[in-house]
Amino acid sequence: MKRLLPILPLTLLLAACENQTSTPLTSVTVPHNPSTPTSTEPATMPEKIEKTAAEWKSTLTPQQFLVLRQKHTERAFTGEYDEKFDHGTYACAACGAELFTSETKFNSGCGWPAFYAAKAGNTVKLTREPAPDTRTEVTCARCDSHLGHIFDDAPQTPTGQRYCINSVSLKFIPAAATPKK
Numbered sequence: 001m002k003r004l005l006p007i008l009p010l011t012l013l014l015a016a017c018e019n020q021t022s023t024p025l026t027s028v029t030v031p032h033n034p035s036t037p038t039s040t041e042p043a044t045m046p047e048k049i050e051k052t053a054a055e056w057k058s059t060l061t062p063q064q065f066l067v068l069r070q071k072h073t074e075r076a077f078t079g080e081y082d083e084k085f086d087h088g089t090y091a092c093a094a095c096g097a098e099l100f101t102s103e104t105k106f107n108s109g110c111g112w113p114a115f116y117a118a119k120a121g122n123t124v125k126l127t128r129e130p131a132p133d134t135r136t137e138v139t140c141a142r143c144d145s146h147l148g149h150i151f152d153d154a155p156q157t158p159t160g161q162r163y164c165i166n167s168v169s170l171k172f173i174p175a176a177a178t179p180k181k
């Protein structure tokens with residue numbers, strides 16, 4: 001009777017192992033589902049963020065709320081990032097989505113931060129404003145916050161375009177703070 005005792009737990013252990021090894025075999029036979037999202041989707045495509053005006057008001061400063069949510073424009077030459085050219089990334093001040101990088105920032109002399117391209121991926125949305133304005137508005141694709149406007153008046157840049165963006169709509173993340181991949 002005494003000799004049987006050590007054998008019993010060993011048998012149970014073996015049975016447990018068998019169960020474990022059979023699990024992956026079952027999952028391998030599951031047919032591939034073609035509707036499963038693949039890695040070809042842009043990793044930068046963010047999930048939409050929707051908040052009420054009251055919710056935005058509680059998380060943004062009064063000036064941020066006016067510009068980001070009510071499409072106001074900060075006064076020229078007053079923004080924090082107009083003449084900043086440090087290496088880093090510019091994120092949406094409302095939702096944190098990364099929108100621009102310092103690589104495409106240039107000194108346009110217009111009084112607002114200027115970029116000749118947005119960060120790769122569907123980070124910003126362009127919307128033609130109705131006449132008589134006919135400017136093209138730039139908004140954050142993730143939270144629809146107003147960022148500024150885009151103009152085709154920068155022939156000195158690789159794209160010829162100027163994203164004229166309010167500093168208050170942006171949050172600068174220094175390159176040193178960005179984890180290297």
Ligand SMILES: [Zn+2]
Nearest residue numbers: 092095140143
């Ligand atoms: Zn945003």
